[in-house]
Every structure is written in C-alpha cells, then in structure tokens.
Amino acid sequence: MNITIDVQEQAQQTTINLAGEIDAYTAPKLRETAFPYTEKQGADIVIDLSGVTYMDSTGLGVFVGLFKSLNANNGTLKLTGLSDRLKRLFDITGLADIMNINSGSEGGV
C-alpha cells in the first residue's frame, strides 16, 4: 500500500508521475503534494498514471478536487497512461466526459 509521487516542473508545464496504489491511505499524500501546483494561475498540469496499479473512490475524489481547483484558477489538467481499469472508473463516474483523459493503450482519445 504505497505510492510514489514524482513532480517535474518545467517552464510551462508540471508533470506528475504517479506509481503504486491510490486509496484511502495514500490519497491524502497525493492531495497534499499535488494541490499547491493547481493553485497557480493558469497552471498546466499533466498527471501520468501509467504506474498506478489500483485506485479507489477516495483516489478519484482527489482528482476531482484537483480538477475543480484548476478550473477555478484557469488551469488545465490532463491525465495520461490510464489502465483499462482506471479508464472504467473515470467512465462510470462521468468524469471522462468533463476531464481530458488519455488512456495508456490507445495513446490518445
């Protein structure tokens, strides 16, 4: 039950690479790490989920929170590298319709 969060800040874009499991135990860590980046005006954030093996609804809540915070600050959020299982989670919750999501296998939708 662990997560690794690797943040790479470039001039225009912040890339966050996640690996491991996002659940009730690890979600707070992700929220704390990622949230400050969403509060900058016009932030452009890409979160790569290729290394994520499991995510539950608590994890999903974190992404909705980041998404809302970015929207409020005119930022953009893009999620990449979603496994089929993760993609399903975003589909069911209707989030795939409002978020920018690229699943890993298809390389872009």
Add this chain to the structure above:
Amino acid sequence: MNFRDTMLDEYKEILKTYINDQTEQALYMSQKFSRKSIEFKISPEEMISLHKTSIMELEPELPESLLLSLDILLEVMMSYGLAYREHQSLRTIQRELINEIEVAASMQQTLLGTQIPNIPSMDIGAISVPAKQMSGDYYHFVSHENGAISVAIADIIGKGIPAALCMSMIKYSMDSMPEDSQAPGDVLERLNRVVEQNVDPTMFITMFSGLYNPETHMFSYSSAGHEPGFFYHAETGEFEELQAKGLLLGVDKKAKYNEYDRKVEVGDVILLMSDGVTECRTEDGFLEVDTLIGYIEKYIHLGSQEIANKVYKELEYLQDFQLRDDFTLIILKRTI
C-alpha cells in the same frame, strides 16, 4: 502490599542475584520487574534512583565517581519520563476518542436507518457492511403515497466522520423531496444542487437512484457516476449491466441526469451495489464481473435477503475476511 512498597527489596534481590552469578533467571526477573514498573507508572528517573539506592547498599565500596555519574544519568532521563507521561495521557485521550467514535457510529446507524418497504409484488433485501467503523456507503428507501417505491444507493467519497455527516444531509434531502418529484433524474438533479452548494469541495458522492411502480412494473433509474447495477432476466437467465451515464454529485451544479426504464417481469431481479462489491480485491487481483455474476447466479433462486447475505459471505471469504471498502448490496426481486 503495594508494588511500590516492595520494589526496592525486589530490585535489590535481582541485582544481587545477577552480580553473584549472572544467570538467565535474573534477566528474566528484571524483565518482569520492568513490566510491573510500567504498570505502576514508575518513571525512568525513579528507576535510576532505585538503582542507585540498591547498589549503594549492596556494594558500599563502589567508587564515588560511579555513584555521581548516576546523578547525571538521572537528570538526563527526566525528559524521557516526561515524554512517557505524555504518552500515557495521550493514550487515555485516544481511548476516549475511540469511545466517542463508537457512539457516533451507533448514532449513524440510528439516524440513517431506513425501512425496507413491504410491497406485495417485490421481495427486497439489503446488506451494508462498513470496512471501518463509520460507513461511507448509504442506501435509502422511500415509500410513496401512490404505492411506488424509491431506492437510492450512494457512496460518499471521503470516508469516516465527514462522510457520515454528509450522509445525514442526503437522507433528509431525500425524505423532504416533494411527492411529485419522484423521478430518479429529478432526485439526482436536486441532490446534486444540494451537494454542490453545501459540501466540502473535496467530497463527492456517487449515487444510483431508482423508482419502481408496482402498477406498471416499470423500474426507472438514473445514475450519478455510480457503479452500474445488474438486471437479471428470469426468462433468458441472462444478466444485463444497468448502464446509465451521469456525473458524480457535487462536481457541476448544472449536471443533467438521463433516465432509463426497464420492464420488470415476474422472477426478474434488480441488483444494486457499491464499488466495494465490484472493486473487491482477491489474492490474485480483482474480482472479475463474471465471478460476481457466478455467485449471484448460484443463489438467484433464493429470497432477496438471502441472496444478499450469501453473496456477501462469498466475497468476504474471497477477501480473507478483510473488507477494504464498505460493502453494500441491494436486491429487488419481482415475485408476482
């Protein structure tokens, strides 16, 4: 006699035994002594003072410097003593908190209690088991004046006490819905506005809302990002996923929720569940939908409550009796 009264003699005895012949027995005795000291809240600095007194009596010839060094050791241990007492008082507070949470959890049960409606044509069963003390899953039934029944199953994202408080809000909003807005899509749209305005912005809710009309036997439903349920067609013996598109509650206040209908024939079964059921983790990964369907199929001939209980038992066994997520399963079976 109190331990405090005898401790000096006991300690001296242990010390003497060990100084004389370094036996395992003396080490064992000192471990026992140490546990007893903790029980009687003897602080580390008291222990050192005890040691000093004992050794002075046993070995009067000891060099002065060694005895003096014990004074320094005693001073140094003072902070440890304080930290230990702080730890003790925190443990007391922690025990009190645990009690409070237990009270809150049982209050949650009472507050959120819902009556399974009793209608002639529908056999209804429900089971909801929290992974921790407070559940983030919630289900609710409402019996309407015209005989129709509403069913809702929800998962509050963000667990624990905030989720439980949020649930009460949902329950009371649902109970106070006007009789003329029973349509599942309307219910979700109203709740979405309530949640969007009132709830902590990092908290979201998935909900499946359904309405069964016992006169027409139509089941209409909408979903706000909730795990799709299943519909079992008795005639063909097939399971169909109750697909419905709709956004989580609390993300966008303008969200619209489409409504879908199914005609429920005699023997047909509607199964609603939380993601604790479908995201159930097993030793070799995740529960596959086919496996879940398999369990349901195995018990589909039983009464609704029994199906729910048996499926829960199977999945509990699969997870080695360690629920990682709250588990809720509702079964509606048309009987006549």
